[in-house]
Amino acid sequence: MAERVIGRGGVPLCAESFGEPSDPAVLLVMGAGASMLWWDEGFCRALAGGGRFVIRYDHRDTGRSVTYAPGRPGYTGADLVGDAARVLDAYDLPAAHVVGVSAGGALAQRLALDHPDRVLSLVLISTSPAVPGAGRALAPPTARFLRFVSGAHVDWSDAGSVAEYQVAFARLLAGGRRPFDEAAARRLVRCDIERAHDFSAARNHDLLPEGALPSAPLSAIAVPTLVIHGSADPVFPLPHGEALAERIPGARLLVLEDAGHGVERADWDTVAPAILEHTAADPHS
Template identity: 35%
Template structure:
C-alpha cells in the first residue's frame, strides 16, 4: 500500500486504496483539518474484507494534497458573517471528490463522509448524482443554523486554538480536543490519538489549511431543501453523545433525505471508536447493498 497522487478538479489529491479494484468501490471522506490517516488502516482493511474496494484521501489543504497557502489563513468568523470570501467552498471540495472518482476510472462509488466529510459527501451527491451509488453521512449536519450546534466548551476550544510551535505541541492540542469530543460510552483511545497526531504532523502540519476549511464550512448555505433531491439509498449515523455536532444535526439530515435510515449509536461522540467499527461497517455495508440493488433496477420507459 502506497500513497498515490492524481489530478482532480484542477488540484492534486493524495489517496490510498485497500482491497481488490474489482470489488464495489467505497470512497471515505474525512473531516475538518484531518488527514486520511484518521480513517484508520484497520478500519479500511476490515471494510475491504467485506468485499469493498476502499479509497481514502487527503482533502485539499491537508496531508499530501494541494494546499492553498497563497490564500493566507482562513477567516471563519468573517466568512460566516459574509465579511470575507473563503478561499474555496464546500462545493469545490465536493467537486474534488467527484474528480477523484473519475480520475480512478470508476463509474461511481458508494460515499461515506464523517463530520465535514459528510457535508462534502452531501454536496457531492447533489452536484454529481451520477457518481454516487449510496450515501452514508456520519456525525454530520445540514448546514442549518438551529441544528448540530457544538457544546460551548468545544466551540471555545476550537476558536481559541493557536498553531503549535512543534510536534509535541501539535500532539497536545489534538489530545486536548479529543478529551472534549471523544465517545464517553467507549474506552479512551488516547494513545492511538497521540500516535495518529504524530504521524499527521510528520506528513504535513498546516494549521492554516484547517482554518481555510473551517471558513468553507461556515460560509456554506443551509442544504436542507436541496437534500430533498437526494435519490440514492442513504444512511445517516450519529452518536447520541456527540458534543461537536450534536444529535439534532444527524436527525435533521435524515429528515431532509427522503427514505433515509437514521441510526443512533449510544455513547458515541465525535470520533470513530474502535469498538464501534463492526457496527459502522455493518451499516455501511448494508447501505452499499441497497445502493447496488437500486443501481441494478431497470429504468422504466417514459
C-alpha cells in the same frame, strides 16, 4: 495499496485504495482539517475485507495533497466537492458509494445533489443538514466544546504544542462517556503532523464561505441513505442526525449509544457491517 498522487484538474491530491478494483467502490470523505489518516487503515481494511474497493484521500491543505499558504486558501467548498469527483475520475469510477463524516458528510450531501450520477448511496456520519441555515434551528455544540474552541491556545509553529492541542481536541470529540485511548490518539496525531506538507494550513478549511453549501433541498437526494450518529456527539448533537434522517427520503438512522464525533474503534464492529449491508444492494435494481 500504496498512496498515489493524482493531478486531474491541475490539483494534486493524495489518495490510497484498499481491496479489489472489481468490487463495489466506497469513497471515504473526511471532515474539515483532517487528512485521510482519520479513516483508520484497520477500518478501511475491514470494509475491503467485506468485498469493497475502498478509497480514502487527503483534502486540499491536509496530508500530502496540494497545500496553500495558511490563511489564504485558493479554493472554495465547491472545489472540495469537485475534488471527490476528481478522485473517482482518477480511479476510472463513474460512481461510488460515498461515506462522509462531519464536514465530509456535508460534502457528500452536496456531491449527491450537484452530481447525482456519481453517487450510488450515501452514509452520513456525525454530520448535519448541509443546506443554508438548516443547522441553526438545531441543538448547538456542547458548552464544553465551545469553551475549548474559543479558549484553546496553540503555537502552530511548534509541533509539540500542535500535538497537545490535537490530542486534547480528539479527547473532546470522543464525547466523554467512554474511556479515551490517549496513546492511539497520540500516534495518529504524530503521524498526521509528520506527514503533512504544512499542518497549520489545515486551518484554511475554517475560512471557506458558507456560500459553498447547496441550494437544493435535501428531499432532492434520491439515493439510499444511512445516517449514523453518536448520542454523545459534542459538535452536532443527536438532533442533527435525526433531522438528516427526516429530510432525506427513505433515510435510515443508526444511533451509536455514548459515541462521540467520528468513527471510534469501539464502534467498528457496528459501523463496518452497517456500511457493508447498506452498500450491498444495487441502487438501480
